[in-house]
Amino acid sequence: MRYDLVIFDNDGVLVDSEPLSNRLLAAYLTELGHPTSYEDSIRDYMGAALHRVHDLVLERTGQRLPEEFDEVFHRRVFAGFERELQPVDGVTDVLEKLAADGVPYCVASSGSHERIRVGHRKTGLDRWFDDGQVFSSEDVGRGKPAPDLFLYAAAGMGVPPERCVVVEDSPLGVRAAVAAGMDVYGFTAMTPADRLSGVRGHFADMRQLVDLLS
Structure with missing residues (x-):
């Protein structure tokens, strides 16, 4: 990794x-x-x-x-x-692999903490994220496309921005990650690849992410 x-x-x-x-x-x-x-x-x-x-x-x-x-x-x-609500197909495989390899990960969402918690509880993803791994736009002054949220998450996890990679599916999120000085991979399940400019690569199946990060 x-x-x-x-x-x-x-x-x-x-x-x-x-x-x-x-x-x-x-x-x-x-x-x-x-x-x-x-x-x-x-x-x-x-x-x-x-x-x-x-x-x-x-x-x-x-x-x-x-x-x-x-x-x-x-x-x-x-x-x-x-x-x-369902988890994105294949995402538990990715989280399982990251956890097994000891690779730190977190979530940085434009949604509120309550929205994140409700969604994770419903889909069973709450077992993969403790409170210290969850960051919301509620925590910062400006949401995406400003870089603030991603920079806040990196600081919270104790990792410099240049050592972080972001997984995003929206143009606003990609802009925020690029502005934060981080590499980004664009998930194209809902957004055409040509709308996710500035990423290191695109992928349409979540299971492809592990190979891209390796």
């Missing part, structure tokens, strides 16, 4: 939550009078913290989302997680 730390994005990389959460986000924004398709949501918000949704809606329409927006959206997402 040529890296001292593997940093995973969460949504779409560890848990298969992006289709569900973007479907719910598009529906909720449309319900509030901001017509948004599933494709719009994927393009504009995939990989971002919720403050980006507030910022873009305000910028485009001059209107603020309701105060209870985050709370209602999280409630809908968590209910969806309980119904249908």
Whole structure:
């Protein structure tokens, strides 16, 4: 292994939550009078913290989302997680291999700590991550595409940025990792490779990651 730390994005990389959460986000924004398709949501918000949704809606329409927006959206997402959330196919094989080889890893997500915990508990991934391995955009001032979250995670794990590799599936996340001075591998299960520029390589099957990191 040529890296001292593997940093995973969460949504779409560890848990298969992006289709569900973007479907719910598009529906909720449309319900509030901001017509948004599933494709719009994927393009504009995939990989971002919720403050980006507030910022873009305000910028485009001059209107603020309701105060209870985050709370209602999280409630809908968590209910969806309980119904249908699954781990990304093959990710437990990767975590098992990293753990067996003694390679440190963590998660750095735009989602809240609660969202990460709920998703991991539902999918059984909680056994692979203790609290010291979980970092959220709630912990920093700016979410992706700013580098802050990845730099915070690296510092928390005691590893210099240049010794870290990030596994991402969104353009915003890739931009954040590159800005942090880290290598990135782009997971293309939901995002076309040409939208993940600046990565060291692309892969479509999570099981391919171990070979890429070796």
